[in-house]
Amino acid sequence: MKYKELGKSSVKIPAIGQGGMGIGGYLSKDSHQDDNQVKALRLGFELGMTFIDTAEVYGNGHSEELVGRAIEGIRDKVFIASKVSPEHLFYDDLLLSAEKSLRKLKTDYIDLYQVHWPNPKVPIDETMRAMEQLVRNGKVRYVGMSNFSLRQFKAAQAVLSENEIVSVQVEYNLFDRNIENSILPYCESESIITIAYSPLDQGQIAGDYKKTKALEMIANRYNRTVAQVALNWLISHPSVIAIPKATNPIHIRDNASAADFELSDEDFEEISRVFTQKYIYAPTDRIRVIVGNRQVYQTVDEALENKLSFVPSPLDLAQDIRKDEILKPIKVTQSTDESGKYDYDLIEGRIRYWAWVIAHQGKKTIPVYVCEEQKVNA
Ligand SMILES: NC(=O)c1ccc[n+]([C@@H]2O[C@H](COP(=O)([O-])OP(=O)(O)OC[C@H]3O[C@@H](n4cnc5c(N)ncnc54)[C@H](OP(=O)(O)O)[C@@H]3O)[C@@H](O)[C@H]2O)c1
The missing domain is CATH 3.20.20.100 (NADP-dependent oxidoreductase domain)
Structure with a gap:
C-alpha cells in the first residue's frame, strides 16, 4: 500500500x-x-x-x-x-x-x-x-x-x-x-x-x-x-x-x-x-427528466414547491448556482424518447437540473456529461 x-x-x-x-x-x-x-x-x-x-x-x-x-x-x-x-x-x-x-x-x-x-x-x-x-x-x-x-x-x-x-x-x-x-x-x-x-x-x-x-x-x-x-x-x-x-x-x-x-x-x-470527455451545454427543455425509479419533479412549479423536502431545495441550490455557475455538470444519455421532443435523458443530477432551470428561468443551457450508456444515480 x-x-x-x-x-x-x-x-x-x-x-x-x-x-x-x-x-x-x-x-x-x-x-x-x-x-x-x-x-x-x-x-x-x-x-x-x-x-x-x-x-x-x-x-x-x-x-x-x-x-x-x-x-x-x-x-x-x-x-x-x-x-x-x-x-x-x-x-x-x-x-x-x-x-x-x-x-x-x-x-x-x-x-x-x-x-x-x-x-x-x-x-x-x-x-x-x-x-x-x-x-x-x-x-x-x-x-x-x-x-x-x-x-x-x-x-x-x-x-x-x-x-x-x-x-x-x-x-x-x-x-x-x-x-x-x-x-x-x-x-x-x-x-x-x-x-x-x-x-x-x-x-x-x-x-x-x-x-x-x-x-x-x-x-x-x-x-x-x-x-x-x-x-x-x-x-x-x-x-x-x-x-x-x-x-x-x-x-x-x-x-x-x-x-x-x-x-x-x-x-x-x-x-x-x-479520457478527455468534456461536458457540453444543452438546452434544459431538450432534457427529459426521468431518473429511474427515483422520485423526481416534472415541472418547475413542483421543484419550487419542493414537496419531497429535498435538502438543499432546488430553490436554495439555485441561489448557490448563481454564485458558482454550477457545482458539477449533470449526467445524461442520448434520449430514447421517440417523439423527437428530447435530445437527452437525465440520469444524474435531478435537483441540480431544476436548480439550474430556476436560477436562469430556463433560458440558459446547462452543462452536461453525455454518458455512453444508461445508468441511474441519485
Ligand atoms: N460524498 C459523496 O457524496 C459520495 C457520493 C458517492 C460515493 N461516495 C463514497 O465513495 C464510495 C465509492 O463510490 P461508489 O460506491 O459510488 O462507486 P465505485 O467505488 O466507483 O464503484 C463501486 C462498484 O464497483 C464495483 N467494483 C469495486 N471494485 C471493483 C473492481 N476491482 N473491479 C470491478 N468492479 C469493482 C463494486 O462491486 P462489488 O460491490 O460487487 O464488489 C461496485 O458495484 C462510496 O461507497 C462512498 O463511500 C461519496
Missing part, C-alpha cells in the same frame, strides 16, 4: 481506502448481507485499505453500524471518515448527529468528520463552530468537506479559527474529471487531500465500453486489471486518494493492490488523453 499525508498533519492514510455506501444499504437500511459485508470490510483492512468512508445517511445509519462491527478489536488500526448530512448543519443538530454516529460506530472518536453536502440555508460559520467544538472535545480529529465548490470550501476554511480543513471529498474518475478545473489544483497547492469518490464510476469503468478497451490494453501490459489501472491513475495525482466500494472479495483484493505499481509517464498521459 502507498500512503499519503493527511493535509498538513503528520498522519498518513492509505492511498486506496474503502467506500461505505451500499454497505448496510443505500438510502434505507438493508441488513440482508450484514455478515458478508462486515467480512468484506475486514478483508479490506487486512489488505491495507484501513481508511473507511461512511456517512450517517448510508443505509439510514446501518453502514456506520457495520463499520462499528468491523473495527471491533482493531479500532486503532483503522481511520474512520464519516459525514454529517446537509439537513443537520445547524450547531445543535450537528453535535447530535456526531453523537449518534459515534454510538453506531462504537467508538469515542471519528478520525475525519465531513460535511456531506453544503446547505445554503445554514450559515457556514455555525456549522464550522460545531465542527471545532467536536475537535476540542476530542470527538473528531480532523474536519473535511464533501461536494463543496472551491468558493464554498474557501468560505468554510475562512471561518475556522483553530483548525484547517484537511480534505475535500468529490466525485473523481476517468469519466468525470471536472475537479481538474478548480478544486484539484487548489488541493495540490495547499496540501489538502482530495478523496475521490465513485473512483470506478460506480463500477462502470470496469464495464464493457469503447473507452475502457483502451484501458484494457494498458492494463494488459502491466498484467493488471482495468480497475487497478483506473485507480492507479487517480492516485498518481499527489493529493488524491481513492475510496472504491467493493463487497466481492475478488474486487477487494484487486483494489488493495492497485497502488502497488507505477504507471509510466507515457501511459499516464495516454490514459489522460483517451
